[in-house]
Amino acid sequence: MKHRALTAGVALALTAAATTPALAGSTGTPGSTGTPGSTGTSGAAHGAAPLSAPVSGAVYFRHGGGGIEVLAHRGGRTSRLKAGGGAFAGQFAVAPGGRRVAWIDDRNRLRVTPASGSGPDKVIARNAAYGGPCLTPAWTADGRRIAYPVKGTAGTTAVAVVGADGRGRSDAGRTLGVCHLTWSADGRTLAGYTGDTNGVHLLDTRSRTSKHVPGVKRAGHVESLSPDARRVVINAIGADAPGGDGSWPLSFTPSIRDTGTGAKIAVPVRGRLLGARYLDDGRLAVRVRGTSANTIVILSRSGREVQRMTEPAGVRNLGLLGVIG
Template identity: 60%
Template sequence: MKRRALTLGTALAVSAATATVVTTPARAMVPAPAAAPARTSAPAPLTGKAVYLSDKNGIQVLTYNGRWTSQTVGGASFAGQFSVAPDGRRIAWIDGKNRLHVLSPAGDKVVARNAAYIGPCLTPAWSADGRRIAFPLKGQSETRFVNAVDADGKNLTRIGKTLGPCHLTWSADGRTLAGYAGTTDGVHLLDTRLHVSRRAPGIKLANHVESVSPDARRIVVNTIGRNAPGGDGSWPTSFTPSIYDTVTGKKIPIPVGGKLLGARYLRDGRLVVRVAGRTANTLVVLNASGREIQRLAEPARARTFGLLGILG
């Protein structure tokens, strides 16, 4: 079965090999992003504040914080390579000149160069504390190098290289970057300290990585069948989530009924599952043991939007 690589223009020639790749960083590494703080009490319940995506009139990032605000990312020819910071106020995006930008209420700033600009799947990724941005580099090799930079453009470093540069997602402990292969053939985990990439077991074909647990032991992905189209790598407005153990390869059941539209881990380890509704979707919050601890309705306006982040 022949699958189309998820690219715009030049195809990503990403190997399906499972061999480990080790890369020596080009310069001394700065400290990893701060890990999630230890909690001594139950986290505060969610209030429904969140960030959404609408792609009907270009790329619109919409924030609900009791009221709606929106930002437009890129222009008419924008390939869709972007991600939203954990605070919901900043957007990292890559332009056609291979530049990484940070768009914020203060303006738009170029913070790094030589970023890969090929198609929508090659997105940057924010660290959980909002300090750092990881991004794939331009090039034509089977594996793709990944750099990281502070949100203000300082401390540019080399993390390593990976066979899975698409929809990069950073674990809350700062240790792991997860992404899927441009051919959709598997998901790969890049250790940001050892600079080693490995294929996640159990996942054969996938075209979206949504999030990883704080310790990267579990990963939320959209898996696809052998004859299913790979798509173009754009952020999905909804998907059927699957969760896998990244060590054993075991698929973890999601104990939530209804039509699932997505799921994502929070920095404290809770899992938020999005469930379709007739007039408004519902967010179901599970603790680390998989027990439901909260259920709240999204704004009705968000029903057809993609969910990009939970703010609180």
């Protein structure tokens, strides 16, 4: 997007995910061919769920009331959390488990809304870029840090990282791919798209260097990055599809790309796919449309189906933000 040219609120067109190389084991260095899985440091090292934990719930969202409502389903129970308000532009991200929301207000403040009833919003940064729905913050897998685009930058955009408590702010580098930032579970790499023909970029927050993912000219959303940053889930869009500053899509046809080669990775799941995202241990959760209720299919790192979970019927048309181990 290069957020100096916004078309706020545009719902980006969906395209079919191409499927060429099949899933296979993932080893070696970033950029090798194979599965969308990962052998890098998992989220378990950051206090996430055990590697073998079955998926037991999911986190969803919908727009309304000048903000968003987040619904977390776990153990047969539903919790709700509302965030936003005022001149809310849709710049939000939900923490793992759905218990907190980070969002950017019209005063360039990055705010964190805690679990309902546990206290007021907390302002944790005051220099965030405001005004474009895709300029969203991003939580690390352990829920301790948040990355966000910095205001007042042109060309490549500066990205900062701050603790969820507002402490320890640091500069992560600059990147063209600042739309819908998402972390790798090892806490090192951010992926985002530009909103134009410059496609998807990876930002290494240790070296503060950014690189373009080859073979991806246009993307309308970056959904998820594998734990080792070797695979990225995107909404790949065609030349005639609307670009610009897209809001979070409720659903999209996922395309998985090798971030080193740009190769398209097959998703071995039948049906109408509504999205896909990596778990912290490298498994892949794929959402599939159903007649009365959708299904979440969990694939192992080798591409083998290991679990199916039927979603509640009431969330069939809501956006999926994450799954809960």
